[in-house]
Amino acid sequence: MKKRLLSLILVIALALTALPFTAFAQTNGIMYGDVNLDGEIDLLDILTMKLYLVEDNPADFSFVNADVNADNEIDLVDLLILKKYLAEWDGIHLGPALVTVSFYDGENLIDSLIATKGYPLGEVPSAAKSSKANAILEGYYTDKELTSPFYAENPVDGNMSVYAKYTAMEDMVEDSPVSFARMDQPANTTFEIKRISGEILPQNAAALVVKDGSDPITVTITDDNNDGIYTVKAPNGYNEGSSYELNLADGWCFADKDPNIKTAAFSIAKQAVNNIAMNASNHYVKYSDPALLSAGSIVTCEGVNVGDLICFYKTTSPKNRDYTSGNAYMDDPETWFKAGSVSGNKVTLAALEESDNEKMYDIPDNFPVIGSLPSGNGGKFTLAPDSDGYTLDTSAYALMIGEENGNLNYAIGKVSVGDFISVYTSQDNINANNVYYGKITDYNSITGEITYVKSSAEEIETAADMYIKPVVSGDELVSEEAKARIESTVYSQVESSGFAKQAAEQLAYMAVKTDGFKSMPGVKVLLTDENGQAVSAAKLAARNISKGFELKEGVKLKVEVITSGDQLHFKDRGAVQLAVGINAQYEIEAQDGKVMLNLDASFVQEISLGITANGELVKTKLLGIIPVPCGVKVGASVDIKSFTGIRIDAQAYTEAEKDAGLMDQLKNALKNPQKIGDLLPDKLGSLKKGLNTAGDVINKIQEIK
CATH class of the missing domain: 2.60.40 (Immunoglobulin-like)
Incomplete structure (x- = not known):
């Protein structure tokens, strides 16, 4: 009996590995040799490369695809390699070298996968190849001692062997939470x-x-x-x-x-806020599919200079997005590049460097000003020394941005709406109580006049605060096509494993032997006699049920991927649920005739993702008091929750009316979920523990992938 339960749990856990997770492509996704971006490698690509080499600037040209020896240069060597490739010379390969990653279970080969040298492998052997009876795959390691983890996201620099680590199912059943x-x-x-x-x-x-x-x-x-x-x-x-x-x-x-x-x-906890503004001086371009663009792509853009940052988006510009509303914009991707070269309105895209990150955001400046403290809620003045009595504190400004740019002319050129001013009478004896903070609401670049409203040090310090929890729905996580593929795969796995029949037999036998089982949330049992009349629990006991079970018409199996609706356990966050349902009809020998049993049960695994992005201003203190913005720090985390169980849907019938005692038990169980286990017989309690273990297994699978 224990083996049957372990097999049942194992099949559920293995079936659930079909749930989709983000993965990289096996190679870097570049079509080396497709110089003119027409999706084919032919003589036209040789012609396009020749035009490039004689500086004829062909209209459709991909630098990355043309660099067929991956040395970051386009020269006659690339042209020669491409000619040999089209002439079908032996040993000619376009792009970086390929390497082999071999996966082993001890000395037994599981699978061999190919990757581009210097790029992530991005995948591991399929569950069909790595599955092992009565064991769960924990992960892969680069050494036989299983001490150094292998990550599919890390670049592969040469041929390598990787070793699988398994944990026996019997060892996992008794695990307790830590x-x-x-x-x-x-x-x-x-x-x-x-x-x-x-x-x-x-x-x-x-x-x-x-x-x-x-x-x-x-x-x-x-x-x-x-x-x-x-x-x-x-x-x-x-x-x-x-x-x-x-x-x-x-x-x-x-x-x-x-x-x-x-x-x-x-x-x-933190209140949702998004004060980070995108830099308006960057270029924002609506594009049909930004994900298709890569470094080396040539696009048409107006008014772009070399080094400018360009953001391509599908529907809503990042400047206008409101993440505090819970919208994750999952169907509206954005990609960022900078202009590597510009010829007219043709721009060759280049990858961003680390120093470009701060240019994506509008980080406010704070200008130190010497003058009398304003008494009202706003006003106007200029930074240049004049009759209004206010002037830029150039010595303090030089401390902020360096001696080279710490002057009045540079400051006047940097002022913009949204920046801040900090006014004090002198640097002597400055403290938190004798500084006036203002936020610039208008700036006349011709006269140099600044219009401001009263602000505070706290407003400056929170000027780039961000805390958002966008909700990613299950429908956004899994497309309809992916649902159909998962359902088909899991159905085949469960059907071939024999799980449905074993589970139905186990549950049917317990259904007629234990009152506790019939009270279990998630199991619906309808008992009738051979004439279709409902049989009461008392009458059933009097018939002295034997072990003579006969399955009628086979076990019906249903596999469903659910991404929305009341069936979800995690309704307030993006969730994907896999439900494996079984239906079976049995004819059971009794002392004075036959009993007909109709059994429905649904085994559920649900995974939910909670995304949090948290950002804040990176700042220093000028003169030990005044906050000075100098950057933005943004982090993100993903909270993965898992739920495993049997769906709550219990019904029981007597000859004339529902069994009130049974329904009371059920209602109490629903109000006090921790007491549900008390309604279960010992054998089913083991099953419940196993299902919890299966949930832990899924968490491990998430970590591995």
């Missing part, structure tokens, strides 16, 4: 811990790990009530919108959790 999560907590959230063994001191009992790259936080561990319960807290509060992990040392545990749980993952 972590828990708390999402969107207040900044002053705390955790209570206690010592259960050992000599590790309280101050060393817990370690905080920042998970999203935000500023580090100091925590304290104190026994405030002298009762052996220690409180872990951040005296200055955790950073809003940040994610953390609290890990306990050996001999310590969370006061309200199982002693085996050693890790708490948590995030700090």
Whole structure:
């Protein structure tokens, strides 16, 4: 019986590996030799390359595709290689060299995959090739000792061997959770811990790990009530919108959790905000499919100079997007390049460099001004010394941006709407209470007159704050075509495994032997006699059911990928659910006749993605007081949640009316989900534990992929 349950769990886990995850192409996706971008490699490509070499600037030309020996130059060597390729010379290959990655299970070869040298492999052997009876694939490693993980996203520089690590299913069934999560907590959230063994001191009992790259936080561990319960807290509060992990040392545990749980993952709540503005001086071009563009592509753009940044988008310009509304713009991709070369209105695209990133955003300036402190909520003045009594503090400005540009003329050329001013009477004895902050609302570049409204140091410091949680729907994660492909693949896997029949037999036998099973959420059991009349639980018991089960018309199997609707467990975030349903009709021998059993059950696995983007201004302090913007720091995190179980849909019938006692049990179970296990017999309890284990397996699969 145990083997059957293990097989059932294994099949579910293996079937679920068909869920789609982001993957890279096996090669770099470049069609080397297709110089004129017509999708073919022929004599026209040789002609186009010749025109390029004599500087004739052909209209349709791809630098990347023409660089057939991948040396970042287009010369006669490339032309010769392309000619030999079209002449079908032996050993001629276009593009970088190819390498082989061989995957092994011990000494047994699983599969060999080809990659472009210097590029990611981007895939691993299919589940059909890597599956192993009564075992779960945990991942791949570059050494036989299984200590150095292999990542398909890393570039492959040569032929290599990779080794699979498996965990036996029997070893996983008894696993217990080692972590828990708390999402969107207040900044002053705390955790209570206690010592259960050992000599590790309280101050060393817990370690905080920042998970999203935000500023580090100091925590304290104190026994405030002298009762052996220690409180872990951040005296200055955790950073809003940040994610953390609290890990306990050996001999310590969370006061309200199982002693085996050693890790708490948590995030700090933050109000949605998006103050980051895109730089209006960049070029924003609507394009039918931005994903098709790459470095080396030639496009038509007006008014572009070499080095300018260009953003290509499909529908909505990034300047006009509102991510705080929850829209993730999944169907509206954008790609960024800079102009590598320009000939008229023909622009050859080049990849961005790290120094180009800050040019994407409009980072406000803050100009230090000496003059009397304004008393109102706004006003006007110029930076040049004149009768209005205000002038740029050039010595402070030079400290901000350097001696070369720290002068009045440079500042006048940099002023724009959205920038800030900081006014003080002198640098002597400056403090937080004698600085007036203003935000520029208008600027006359001819007269140099600045119009401003009153602002604050806090507004400057939050000028580039961003905290958004765009909702990615299941329909955006999985297309209709992908749904059909997944359903077909999983159906074939489940059907060939024998899972449906084994599960139906197991559930049917327990259905007639245990009242607890008939109360189980997710199982619908209708018992009738040979004449189609409903049979009560009492009458069923009197008939003394035997083991004589006869399956009628086979087990019906249904596989469905669900991306929206009330069936989803995670309704408030993007989720994809895989439901494997079975229906079976049995004729069962009883003491005084036959009982007809109609069984429906649905096994569910659901995965949900929560995306968070968190940004803030990178700043320094001028004169120890005035905030000076100097950049933007943006990070992103993905929260993956998994749900495994049997869908709640229970019905039971007696001859005349529903069994009130049974329905009461069910209602109580739904109100108190933790008590559902009490309704299950021992064998089904093992099944429930196995399904939870399957959910853990999916989390591992997500990490591997």
